[in-house]
Structures are given as C-alpha cells and as structure tokens.
Amino acid sequence: MRDLKSDPVLRAFAEEIGPTDAVSIVGSGSTGPHGRGRVVRAPSGILEVRADEMTVRCRAGTPVAELSVALAELGQRVALPTTAGTVGGALARGRSDHFRLGRGPVRDTLLGAVWIDHRGGLVAGGGPTVKNVSGFDLPRLMVGSWGTLGALAEVILRTNPVPRASGWFRRSCSDRSELFAIRVATHRPVSLLWDGADLWMFAEGHPDDLTRLADDWTAVSDGPVLPESVRTSLDPEIAVRAVEARDAESRRVTEVGVGIVHSSRPLGEALAPPRPDPRVVDLCRRVKTTFDPSGRFNPGVDVLDLAR
C-alpha cells in the first residue's frame, strides 16, 4: 500500500485538504448533509481494472456510473448502489441497495483505501487483494462514516462477474408462514421483496435455472416500486412485522432476510430501530475524537444521528 502514496494527484488532494480548517467533502452532491466547511472534492479516475483479480482501483471522486461502464466492458460489476453519485460518496454513505441479499453489502466491497487524515497526510489501510488479514482493517471504519474521519482519496474495490442471465419473478404471498416456507425453500435469491400481498424475487445465474423458477413463480419485467420516502433498517423479523402492521394508506416493502423497510411514511415509535447502547455511542465518539480531534471533517455531521 506504501507505493500508492507517491501519486502526485493524491498528494495534491492532500495539500488541498491541508492541516487546519474545516472541510466538507462533497461527492456528486447528490445526497446527504455535508457539514459546514470549505468544500472539497476527491480526484476522479479509474486506475486499474483487473477481471482476473476481481478488483478495481480508482480515485474516490470517480462517478459510480463511469466505473460501472468500465467494469461491464470486462463482464464485471461492483456492489455499489447504481443510483449513487461517486464511489467515495457511496462508500461514505455505506448504504446498500435492495440487491444486498445476494450481492453483499457495500461494506464488503472495500478492500483497501488511501485517505487524507486530519493532519493533511496520506494514510493507507487494507490491501490490494480480496483476501487479506494484514493488520487492523481501518478501511472498514471509513465505510458508513459520512466523511467524518478523513477524506477518501483512492480505493481498491472487490468486483464480481456479471451472471449470464437475471430476472424478476413474483408470486402472491399474504402471510408470514407462507413467506417463511418460501424463504426456506429458495436457494440464494439476489433480492426478496415483500409488501404483505406479493413477494418478488430477483434471481441470477444460468438461463435454464431461471426458466425452471417459472414452475412456482411468474416472470415479471420489473420488481416492485419501492416507496422512497423512508428507509428503515430493522431486525429482519421485526421488518416482517412492520409490513404486517401496515394500514390501508401506507405502503411498506421489506427486503426479506435483510431487514430494510421502504415505506411511504415513518414506521412510528414502536418500530423504531434500536438505539445504540451507550457504550457503542461512547466508542463512536472516541473514534471521532481520535481520528479527527479538531472536528474538521464534515463538521456538524454525526453518524449516530444520521442513522436514526
């Protein structure tokens, strides 16, 4: 990881961040709060795509759309939400899309990273290979940190091959016992979405295997429309309960086996995500003050508040 730091583009970004004032790190500006500091943007550019390594190295300011095109040319893809703006933004946000069940969470895509620390210096963590247990896994801390610990500059991501075929399927499913039976019987769905009346499945693999699914499912052109207003992360069992408890006016769709609930209105206090225990709150505060003692990265942004 040492050799990555010689890149003049990263050095210039480190100089731009400098050692003193408050900075707000902006990706594409597509989402989220960014604090109240001087606006900085990470450099962009894809540096190396290797299908035979299932990795890609790029700068954090690279648009996810641009990365996806470059990977698709080699039959690869990365488990970042396609709706995300930049790679750095998607990682800082740390939220996975509704294909998480099969493709894995955003947090597992980041293998290695170089970022600018509070002193304006370049720091590297993780490594260039998919398998690596060399030292503490600092990049884990950056995913979902909302840019509050440092400014991501360059990343190495895990990629995966694009399967030959994929498609949405639907069947009616109106109660939890039926849902349970289907869940137990389905092998490795990429997505399972339930709105209390219907169950949608996204499957990937060999075309003949997908065709066989038609015995129990109806192939459909698209998945359900997900309510965009509210997205809540719950225990998967409580998420099922949240869908069961919907009323006539509200629409709720849960990612089965994951526990994310997409809803048109807030779920209410009874279905609020658990509050982090006080010791976790304390540890998170210590992480922040340890890695950003003067509070210069995205001031005003609190990872504990954002998740509420």
Next chain:
Amino acid sequence: MERHLYSHDASMLAGEPIAVCFPESAEEVRRIVASCAAHGRPFVARGSGTGLTGGATPPVGAVVISTVRMNRVLEVDEMSRTAWVEPGVLNLDLTRRVERFGLHFAPDPSSQQSCSIGGNVANNSGGPHCLADGVTAAHVMAIDVVLPDGSTARLGGSEAEPAGYDLRGVFVGSEGMFGVATAVLVRLTRTPSDVSTMLIDFVDVAHGAGTVSAIIADGIVPAALEMMDRLCIAAVEEYLHAGLPTDAAAVLLVETTGDPARVAEESRRITEIALANRARTVRVAADDAERALLWKGRKSAFGAVARIAPNYYLHDTVVPRHRLTAVLSGVYEIADRHRLQVMNVFHAGDGNLHPILMFDRRDPGVMERVHAAGEEIVRLSVENGGVLSGEHGIGLEKRDLMPLMFDDDDLHSQDLLRSVFDPRRLANPGKVLPTAATCGDLQGVPEGTWI
C-alpha cells in the same frame, strides 16, 4: 504443568501465562477482564489455540482467558439465516448443528474440526470455500464483547445497517487486541443443491497457475480452487491412495456449486479452459464418495508432511493471481538456496499461498535457514503486489514485517484505532503492531520467545 499448555498456540512461539481462566458465561468473562483492568494486568483471550502466528501466545505475566467452556449454539433463525453462538463453539460443530436446515457456516479453515468461532472472529479466518462466499468478516453481523476496561457492548446488530461506525467490522480480525467476544451473531449460508468437483493435472506449475487466472477472467467464481504441487501430491498419495497423478507437477482441485444448469456449464467451461492451458487430464468426481476422497486428499496435506520431515513451518501470504507463477518459482528458488524442502498446497483461487518448509529441527542451524527463507517468501509476496497474510494473521510472527506494507503514518493510524478500544494496552499486548508504532506496550515480546 497445565499452565504450560497455554503458553503457546499452534506456532512455535511460547510465552508464559500467570494464570489460565475457563469462564462459562459472559458475566464471568466480564469479571475476569474487570479484575485484570483493576490490577493493570494484561490478558489474552484464547479459543482452541490453533493459530499459527503466536496471536494467542501470552506475554509473560498475562492472564489467559480460554473460551472452551463457552460452547453453546444459543439460537438459530432459519428466516434470517443467522445464529447466535458462544465463542468456544467449534467451526465444524456449528455447521453440523445447522445442516438439517440446509445451511452451513461458510468460512471453513483446514483446522475447522478444532478451531473455534471466537478464534475465527479474532483472525478473520478464511478457508477453501471463501473464494465465492467471503471470509469471516462477511459472515459476522454482531458481536457481544467485553471491552478491555471491563465494560460490555454489542457491536453491530441483527439489523443490516446499525447506527454509528462499523465497530463490528474492525473488531473482526483484531487478533484479540480490542476485547473479548462473548457471543457472535453469524450469518449462515444456504448449502447448494448441486456440486461438481474436478481434479485437473498439469506437467508444469505455470500452466496450472495460468488456468487459475483464466477461470476467474472467464467470469467463473468457483466455490473452491485449490492447488497442490508435485511434492504435496506424492506425500498425500502415499498417505491416502486416492489415485492422484504422482507424475504431475501440479494439480488443481476445483469445485463449482449452485443450481444444476449453472454447475453443468461451469464444469464444462472449466474443463475447456484447463485443456486450453495444457492440462493433461480432468477427473470429475463421479459421486459423493469420490468427491470426499479428493477433498480428504487436500485437507490431509498437512498430515502427510510428517512422511517427509519431522517438522514443518507453514507460511501464509497472498499475491495477485497473475503473479502466482512468478512468485511460486521464487519460492522454489528461495527454498533451494536455503537447502530446504518446500511443498505448496494452497488456495490458488484467492492467490493465497501456503508454502510449507520442511525440516528436522535437530539439524544444526536449520532454524536460522527456515526463518531466513520464510522472511524472503513474505518479502517476495509483498514485492509482487501481495500482502503479508491471507488468513493466519500477523500475531507475533509477522509483526515486525508490517512496515513492508505500511509506513509509519499507516501504522500510527492502526494504533490509534487500537487505543479507542484499549487505551491502556492490556488486551493481548505486543501483537500485530511493531513496537515503534505503539508508543511502548506494557509487555513486549516475552523474553525467550522465539520468533
């Protein structure tokens, strides 16, 4: 006498515990750690002691906290495909407990019959089947921990996106230096319906390694993709009589799993790729018995070593797949130069090398040569774009090689993370980070420890 048994793990690195505790509950762990904290006494959590890097080797005067008696599977949730388990549950026991649901725990280290889930968490363990399904970090959702000050916390949660920083993620692989896990919420993986296992042999290592890269570049991610070289094949065959081709320079053990059509197509495609890369023969396991035999050959490789030499030193590095051929030839050259026998049996699909240096420790000066060769192999791997360790961890063994990958700023940042969890440096001190990065641990490497 019994204390002596806990002075080392499966490596050759020995320390000296002052006491060994066998807690049976999280509360007992909490009281032990709180007592250590009150007296400024270092402690080391220990699972089954199968680690290979001295990670569980106690510094002189440390209290060893063995989790062997915390071995209950607390809860299995078929809907979420998760289970709460205590840290002393053995890896294979967990899979046996959940296989009636058609589920298994994906990380499967070669030591899976004896290694514990707590140890898997501490080392972020892998195994042959982690190529497709990922290592331990991808299969742990939450960890109940006793922090080094004696307080308790739940890191992560059963929900997908818990509030705050990913403390769960950094705890996995922290080698017992961030606290003691007392319960783990693991993800379980659906056991595939179909499986095809192939043994492919080559007259030279380069074409075997080339086949590995070609399979991955073709968009196939096999469930497992393992390689054994000539010496290993011979040792295993003599031991097992599995019909392995003893005149081959290398064999690949490839397994593809999933739905029937996918498995059939991948199996056919892998055969084509191998033959295009000058494979000599492709043997497809005809049934479960033959599959089990081929895997037994792979998994008993370490046992077979004893037929060649009384002692061995197992290394663990990762290199990019496209550098496998170059690094393997470098490994043979290094062993030759140090007058050591080496055999390779490893997770080729991950680029995860496991060179085994074989020797008789009674030979004068042999240990110096073993260590010199080992360090050269690690340096060679990093120079080729690889990393220090793929699944065994850093522990004491590779602690002082960390600067090969990381500069002072990087190591300082890792030490900062440690200080968040353990400002007093009581949890397994002296491991992972070279002394210069740690501002001085309470306990360094114990005197007489042999690295």
